[in-house]
Amino acid sequence: MNVQFDNVTKKFGSQTALNSLSFTLNGPKIVGLLGRNGAGKTTALNMMAGCIFPDNGSIVVNGSSPFAQPNNVCLINESGNFKKDFSIKETLKSASLFYPNWDQKRAEELLDLFHLKKSKKVKSLSKGMESGLGITVGLASYSPVTIFDEPYIGLDAAARSRFYDLLIEEYERQPRLFILSTHLIDEAAKLFEDVFIIHKGALLLHQDVETLRSMSFSITGTKKDVTEYLNGKAPIHRKEFAGRATAYVYGSEWNRHEAELYRLDTDSIPIQELMVHLTDSHTGGKK
Amino acid sequence: MSAKLDDSKPIFIQIAEELESGILDNTFPEGSRVPSTNEFAAHYQINPATAAKGINRLVDEGILFKKRGIGMFVSDGAKEQVAGKRKTQFYETYIVPLINEAAKLDISQEELESMIKKGGHSS
Missing domain, CATH: 3.40.50.300 (P-loop containing nucleotide triphosphate hydrolases)
Structure with missing residues (x-):
């Protein structure tokens, strides 16, 4: 089949x-x-x-x-x-x-x-x-x-x-x-x-x-820490609120454990949100 | 078995951890049968392949073994093995976030140590 x-x-x-x-x-x-x-x-x-x-x-x-x-x-x-x-x-x-x-x-x-x-x-x-x-x-x-x-x-x-x-x-x-x-x-x-x-x-x-889930996660921390961690690489989505930033990353080059050692909070991204941000970033759509 | 799974980590890992916790708290004593792939899939409404992946992870580690045509069973010595594995994970799972949070709050190492000595009673 x-x-x-x-x-x-x-x-x-x-x-x-x-x-x-x-x-x-x-x-x-x-x-x-x-x-x-x-x-x-x-x-x-x-x-x-x-x-x-x-x-x-x-x-x-x-x-x-x-x-x-x-x-x-x-x-x-x-x-x-x-x-x-x-x-x-x-x-x-x-x-x-x-x-x-x-x-x-x-x-x-x-x-x-x-x-x-x-x-x-x-x-x-x-x-x-x-x-x-x-x-x-x-x-x-x-x-x-x-x-x-x-x-x-x-x-x-x-x-x-x-x-x-x-x-x-x-x-x-x-x-x-x-x-x-x-x-x-x-x-x-x-x-x-x-x-x-x-x-x-x-x-x-x-x-x-399961691979998709392990390839994607969000990181949250101060704007400065998040920017430093991203090191010029583009996340699929980024938002800021009250001095803190959250970036959603996707791809095999990102390592969640490494982000945690940077003292950033990490979280999984539900598939639904991942789909929304992936299709946004591929249209060059809203920030 | 917990009531539902969450988004915090891959589902197959949560299935493996459910089984390990069951072995640790004697829900599944050594030699007993554990729920099948299909039983996990139906209970949690998850893909059977995902449930199988979680169970097979423990088979690969020797914590569970397969009796052909009957099901999956808890190996002899599994409880000790799970406890050992959990201990090695303890640092990453509990200590790293503990230290990170303490640093954010400017809790000194001495304060942290005295809190640990105080133990699990809030007063």
């Missing part, structure tokens, strides 16, 4: 959505896809599922083109996944015809967990119920590549937590390549083995989470 993008480019009119995007994901793994709004995440995910053609470049999913073999991939979007006039029962039926590894018994168990009745029509579902149906179809598809793009619009904290439990349970039951794109990064970061960040249509980084 793998996904490979090689120099994939896509324009919508004058807008460049993907700009020579290249990466390889090898499963089984739970991978987080992160990036700002408009970074190209949803376009890339739709290409993996064979829903959007690239202008240039090649895409290989599980050894074949997703445009020839779309049923290798199950993509659940944040909404509009299912025909409005279908009942839930009919929705499951059509999914069972499309996905070769479909597990009807598991699908029905998941429906119960989300308190969904099979007779209900898709158009009568609330946002949260529709998300529950999306999660049900994604997990029960048992597709070698299963993608959730913001799968939990309208789900409350308890239901999201249930989704995380289910994702881990299903991953252990049947290891697959799960790709999860979300803006609730702090909540979901513990689930990821790898994260990849897309910025302005290109790959900004692809790293396993």
